[in-house]
Every structure is written in structure tokens, then in C-alpha cells.
Amino acid sequence: MQLRIPGPTPLPPEVLEAQTKQMINHRSKEYAELQERLVRRLKEAFQTKNDLLLLTASGTGAMEAAIVNTLSPGDRVLVVSIGNFGDRFATIAKTYGTDVVPLRFENGDIADPDAVRKALSSDPAITTVLATHNETSTGITNPIKELAAVVREFDKLFIVDGISSVGSIEVKTDEWGIDVLLSGSQKGWMAPPGMAMVAMSERAWDAHRNSKIPRFYWDLGRAKKSADAGETPWTPAVSILYALDAGTELMEKEGFANTIARHSRLSAFVREGVKALGLKLVAKDEKNASATVTAVYPPDGVTERAIRNAMRDEFEIELAGGQGELTGKIFRIGHLGYVNEADLQAVLDALKVVLPRLSGAGVGSR
Numbered sequence: 001m002q003l004r005i006p007g008p009t010p011l012p013p014e015v016l017e018a019q020t021k022q023m024i025n026h027r028s029k030e031y032a033e034l035q036e037r038l039v040r041r042l043k044e045a046f047q048t049k050n051d052l053l054l055l056t057a058s059g060t061g062a063m064e065a066a067i068v069n070t071l072s073p074g075d076r077v078l079v080v081s082i083g084n085f086g087d088r089f090a091t092i093a094k095t096y097g098t099d100v101v102p103l104r105f106e107n108g109d110i111a112d113p114d115a116v117r118k119a120l121s122s123d124p125a126i127t128t129v130l131a132t133h134n135e136t137s138t139g140i141t142n143p144i145k146e147l148a149a150v151v152r153e154f155d156k157l158f159i160v161d162g163i164s165s166v167g168s169i170e171v172k173t174d175e176w177g178i179d180v181l182l183s184g185s186q187k188g189w190m191a192p193p194g195m196a197m198v199a200m201s202e203r204a205w206d207a208h209r210n211s212k213i214p215r216f217y218w219d220l221g222r223a224k225k226s227a228d229a230g231e232t233p234w235t236p237a238v239s240i241l242y243a244l245d246a247g248t249e250l251m252e253k254e255g256f257a258n259t260i261a262r263h264s265r266l267s268a269f270v271r272e273g274v275k276a277l278g279l280k281l282v283a284k285d286e287k288n289a290s291a292t293v294t295a296v297y298p299p300d301g302v303t304e305r306a307i308r309n310a311m312r313d314e315f316e317i318e319l320a321g322g323q324g325e326l327t328g329k330i331f332r333i334g335h336l337g338y339v340n341e342a343d344l345q346a347v348l349d350a351l352k353v354v355l356p357r358l359s360g361a362g363v364g365s366r
């Protein structure tokens with residue numbers, strides 16, 4: 001089976017082998033060296049000198065950690081959303097009693113920096129802005145540099161979900177002024193799900209000191225104290241760290257900038273291919289289309305489910321469906337991590353067989 005979903009992603013042989021290694025003491029010099037090496041590489045990929053902390057969690061755990069470590073109940077929080085993952089950020093923030101001001105754009109659009117500026121200037125009580133860098137549910141990449149510049153104009157805390165972007169799409173954490181940046185091991189990092197990463201700026205640590213949401217497992221203050229000693233506060237997912245070590249080693253060998261360029265090139269290849277098949281992108285303006293996932297509408301009269309079933313049953317290619325409002329309306333092709341042009345050519349070739357047949361026979365039209 002070829003897994004072409006936006007995480008988890010297929011793993012290279014080096015990573016598969018790494019994660020079968022014997023356990024080690026997570027309070028040992030050997031472990032500390034692993035963590036130190038991994039964090040050094042991750043900081044390079046995040047383009048940050050800030051603290052970078054490892055959490056045993058899926059990406060959503062990191063989203064929750066970002067919120068409980070920087071906010072207090074009643075804080076006014078602008079949540080900029082362009083899709084399902086932005087909406088999830090709003091839901092988590094509301095769950096912890098913050099006063100969420102939603103700024104929702106249509107599926108297929110980016111967040112307009114001017115609209116963010118307007119929201120911030122009309123509501124000075126807002127302390128924090130949450131946004132998604134790469135909205136995996138719609139296949140759209142936000143202009144996060146421009147959004148960060150607006151947030152900096154108003155000197156607010158800027159928390160960014162970069163779960164499906166960091167490592168695969170450029171983010172200059174420090175230069176652009178992102179205070180908290182998140183990622184997850186199963187997206188562009190060629191590792192299995194299970195570890196999340198959080199980069200914290202000085203401004204984020206100031207917010208941490210003032211934040212009043214209760215926390216224990218997610219307490220990044222404890223995580224930092226442990227990290228300074230080459231540890232994590234709780235037992236980490238050691239096997240996933242072995243995998244992440246091997247995955248980031250491959251990225252380092254490729255060159256982090258080359259990994260990003262590869263994603264950009266492959267995504268253009270996929271878009272050209274699906275357009276040539278007559279399919280319409282969810283991205284209203286192709287220049288905003290994501291380098292890690294392509295979201296596509298099925299042709300009229302064919303369900304996304306029929307397409308995905310045929311792709312799976314006949315070609316052993318697993319594509320992703322839609323999420324949230326787009327459930328049943330779109331399908332998505334993941335192209336992040338361990339992927340090359342031949343992998344994606346296989347997807348396009350299979351679609352070329354499947355689509356005309358489904359359209360012609362009207363199969364899946366009900």
C-alpha cells in the first residue's frame with residue numbers, strides 16, 4: 001500500500017530500522033546525546049535559536065500545550081482560521097475558557113493580513129493571535145511571514161500551528177517573529193506519529209510566567225528544566241525519537257533547504273497533473289496551494305469516496321478524504337516526507353485510469 005495522505009507518511013528503510021533498536025535509559029548520557037543531536041537539527045529546520053521542546057504527543061497535544069502554557073481564562077484571543085485545523089485551535093482555546101474572537105476565512109482562501117490588522121486595531125484587548133501555517137484540510141499555505149509582521153506591529157503573542165509545514169515549507173521562526181511554533185513527527189519528518197515539537201520565544205516564556213491555566217503533563221516550564229539536563233520530564237516515546245533522529249539525519253544530508261525545494265517542486269508536479277486530468281483544486285488561487293498536500297474536488301457526478309475506493313482497491317494507493325465542512329466533498333493527496341516524483345507519477349497514472357471510468361459509468365454518482 002502506498003500511503004499518500006498528509007500524515008502519517010511512508011517511512012524510509014533507515015527510519016524503519018532505527019525504530020526497532022533496543023530501549024535505553026531515558027535518564028542517561030546516551031539518551032542525552034540523542035536528544036541534544038535531534039534538538040540541534042530541529043532548531044536548524046525551525047530556523048530558531050529559541051528553546052525547542054519535545055513532547056510525547058500527537059500534533060494536537062502540542063496545540064493544547066501551546067494554549068495552556070501561554071493563556072489565562074478570559075484572555076481575548078484572535079483565532080485566524082482557514083479550515084478545520086484552525087477551527088480546532090479555536091475549540092481548544094475555548095475549552096480552556098479563553099475569550100475567542102474568531103476570524104474565519106472561506107475554505108480555499110488564505111488569511112488576509114489586512115483583515116488581521118483590522119481585527120487587532122479594532123479590539124485592543126486581544127493579547128494573542130493563533131494561526132495555522134499550512135492548513136492541511138484545504139491544502140492552503142498561509143502567508144505566515146506577512147501575518148507575523150502584522151502581529152508584531154501590534155506586539156501580540158503569535159502562536160502558529162506549523163504541524164504540516166515545518167521542515168517541508170520554509171518558516172523563519174526568529175526572523176519573522178513567531179513566538180510559539182509547533183510541529184509533529186508524522187508529517188514532514190519521515191517519522192511515525194507520537195512526538196511533537198514546540199519552539200518557545202522569550203515573549204512566549206513571559207506569557208508562560210503569567211499564564212493561569214492549570215497544567216501538569218503539558219507544563220513547558222518542567223519540559224525546559226528537563227531539557228536543560230538532556231531529558232524530558234516524563235518517559236518519552238524512545239522508539240519514535242530513534243526514528244526522528246534517523247529521519248532528521250536524512251533531511252540534514254539532503255540539506256534542509258533542498259528538502260523544502262523538493263516539496264515545492266513535487267507539489268507543482270501534482271497540481272499540473274491533476275489539472276491536466278480536468279480536476280479543480282480547492283485552492284482558489286493556485287499560488288496559495290500547499291507544498292505538502294493537494295486538495296482536489298472530484299469531477300461532477302463522481303464521489304470522492306468512489307475515487308478513493310478505486311485507488312485503494314485497484315492500485316493500492318491510499319488517498320485522504322475531506323475533513324470538517326469538506327467531508328465527502330474533496331479528496332487530498334499527501335506529498336510530504338519520504339516522497340519522490342515517481343511516487344506521485346504513480347498516483348497521477350492511477351487517477352488517469354480511474355477517473356474516466358467512474359465518470360463514464362456514472363459509478364459513485366449517488
Ligand SMILES: *Cc1c(COP(=O)(O)O)cnc(C)c1O
Nearest residue numbers: 058059060085134136163164184
Ligand atoms: C495533522 C495536523 C494536526 C493534528 O495533528 P495530530 O497529530 O493528528 O494530532 C494539526 N494541525 C495541522 C495543520 C495538521 O496537519
